[in-house]
Amino acid sequence: MNVTLQTQRLLLRPAQMGDAEPIARYLDDFDVAGNLARVPFPYHLSDAKAWLRTRKSTLPVEDTNFSIELPGTGLVGHVGFHRGAQGPIIGYWLGKPFWGRGIMTEAVAASLEWFFNATGAPVIYSGVFHFNLASLAIQTKLGFTETGRSTLLCLARGAEVEHIDTQLTRSVWKARDT
Numbered sequence: 576m577n578v579t580l581q582t583q584r585l586l587l588r589p590a591q592m593g594d595a596e597p598i599a600r601y602l603d604d605f606d607v608a609g610n611l612a613r614v615p616f617p618y619h620l621s622d623a624k625a626w627l628r629t630r631k632s633t634l635p636v637e638d639t640n641f642s643i644e645l646p647g648t649g650l651v652g653h654v655g656f657h658r659g660a661q662g663p664i665i666g667y668w669l670g671k672p673f674w675g676r677g678i679m680t681e682a683v684a685a686s687l688e689w690f691f692n693a694t695g696a697p698v699i700y701s702g703v704f705h706f707n708l709a710s711l712a713i714q715t716k717l718g719f720t721e722t723g724r725s726t727l728l729c730l731a732r733g734a735e736v737e738h739i740d741t742q743l744t745r746s747v748w749k750a751r752d753t
């Protein structure tokens with residue numbers, strides 16, 4: 576799907592081939608890749624190009640991804656949805672130079688609002704590796720709650736890692752104070 580969202584500070588837009596270089600630069604960082612399940616480390620330009628080739632505009636709404644742009648800077652991260660066994664899953668990452676400014680809270684909030692409006696999904700799933708307190712803080716702030724623990728393969732670590740499973744229901748999201 577070709578969707579563009581504007582937030583107070585950010586532009587969320589479809590990924591394009593020209594994103595390969597900054598994606599490779601920011602994902603080739605263990606502090607980023609090591610917190611993600613499906614990103615190998617080291618991460619090469621060819622990995623970014625291969626992934627971008629899968630980002631077709633004909634993908635269903637449940638597979639929508641956004642490149643996060645900070646005007647004046649360019650691409651700083653990604654947020655996107657994919658289909659899991661239970662239902663839709665949201666995932667995200669931000670290049671390390673941009674951490675700690677509330678950027679991902681802003682990007683995830685806008686993406687969730689769009690997703691709940693664009694789909695009939697009653698719930699969105701996510702989670703964090705057990706040591707990822709910054710990401711857990713984002714999810715807790717936005718209304719996600721823990722549903723249990725599991726283990727998930729972290730490609731960058733080459734190991735199964737304890738995972739805090741979370742979910743956000745449509746009703747909690749729609750009832751939030753903005």
Ligand SMILES: CC(C)(COP(=O)(O)OP(=O)(O)OC[C@H]1O[C@@H](n2cnc3c(N)ncnc32)[C@H](O)[C@@H]1OP(=O)(O)O)[C@@H](O)C(=O)NCCC(=O)NCCS
Nearest residue numbers: 607610667668669674675676677678679680708709710712
């Ligand atoms: C996790 C990540 C997305 C955070 O992005 P960000 O833009 O820095 O996050 P924000 O600034 O919007 O919010 C981070 C929150 O975590 C809090 N936080 C940061 N470090 C923390 C820590 N060690 N313990 C507890 N809370 C922490 C911040 O205080 C902030 O909460 P606040 O706004 O209530 O103060 C970014 O660090 C990242 O991409 N990491 C690598 C990839 C990743 O972890 N992706 C998510 C996988 S589940």
